[in-house]
Amino acid sequence: MSTEDSQSGDNRFRRSPTGPAVAPPRGPAGQAPPPVQPPRRRRHFWSVAIFILLVSGVCIRAYRDLSQPEAWHYWKDQYVSPSLTFSLIDRVDLDGAAQGRRALFVSGTIGPAAATLFRDKLDQVNLAAGDIVLLASPGGDLNQATIMGEIIRQRSLATAVGGADASGRVKPAYCASACVLVYAGGKTRFGVLGSALGVHRFVTTRPVEDPVADTQRIAGAVLGYMTKMGVSSSIVEAMSETRDIRWLSPKQALAMNLVTDPLGKP
Template sequence: MSTEDSQNGENRFRRSPTGPAITPPRIPPGRPPAPPPRAPLLKRHFWSIAIFILLVSGVCIRAYRDLSQPDAWTYWKDQYVSPSLTSQVVDTLYLDGSSRGRRALFVSGTIGPAAASWFRTRLDQANLAPGDIVLLASPGGDLSQAVIMGEIIRSRSLATAVGSTDASGRVKPGYCASACVLAYAGGKTRYGVLGSALGVHRFVTTRPVDDPVAEAQRISGAVLGYMTKMGVSSSIVEAMSETRDIRWLSPKQALAMNLVTEQLAKP
């Protein structure tokens, strides 16, 4: 650099309109440039914590709203804590004592408020094929859940039977009453096991309603529509409406109503 250039450079710094001339700092050779300034860690941590608190608050508020609904805790308990139904996969079930067996899912217990979701999961795990059997043994329970269970059974073209099973896969007599009959009606084929019983009665609601008569008519209409869809005679609704106590159907009555479609032993 010439002396003139040097003087011109100095003049440029001196003529700065913003103040006295300042020579820019020189970086020693071999030293990397200083990194750009970073945002304070405290600020970033603050926003992370704030977002986390908002997410947790949203989950808690939703859980509170769910649990504050009527019967919500009963549903959660039946779904996650202690299901009212139990199941057992039977690799080979012998319905009529013959050597021909089929895969089955044995379901027993009371039909609780989360029974349909529980049942769907157990069916998925059992990996039943169309024509395989859902073996039921239940005193009844939740009407709407039983209807959904029946719909699931029909959608998978499964058969139904009533009874229990031993370690060898032989069917022992059992009973299916009240709402269980609706789940049983979902079978594409509904087997009648000798000695097993199907029981029906008038369905009532346990929830407080403004018009109990209208509610009873609504329930009867819904049951009639469902049974008709499943191919069961409307006479079963008449049998239900006759008593609040369990009425046990004879094998001939169950056949006449088409509730049982295939009797495994002569009535």
């Protein structure tokens, strides 16, 4: 083999058939070649798949929860269109009583989320013991009303039926049906002259197997609640007499101990 053949053999991978010799790329001496990165497409696919499963699980659970009418009504009342409205009054004047006290004016229908909204608002305005909850409501959810009354009693707040003008002077209003249970929660229950308290028989609105037994159960629960709040059992008798609203006279409300501190002559 000639020298030319030998060189030709050594350079057969470095010589271009149509051009000059091309040397293969070489890294620095002693340096390892860069590692080969595995494809990331598979890892990305599983991340997306897990995320979709998690979101789907949350959506399915939320759908199941909100598919119940009670849950939907509660969600709507709390987040979409609350049935109660609240206004803080810095200084309330109840015909010379409770001057300088703060008051939270609560008006509207007592909806499925009323107790939660009420508690959150009380936490926000930070009423002190002896401050007043002013009520003006046609009633609503019985269970929510009892919870609201329990909250009022736990915080040693007073109650009154009425609205208030810009100066803080209380004007007459009415409180009927379940609203009376909220009013009964007051440690002191002011009787505003001209305001009205209305009661009636409580009945369930959902289908039940024995309506009579269910009505008796509700009456027993109302009696237990009113007795706990210091109201005479005669109020339950007044409730049971009619399904229509019965407006109590100031003397009747005072005799039942529903009103504990009348303002003006009953």
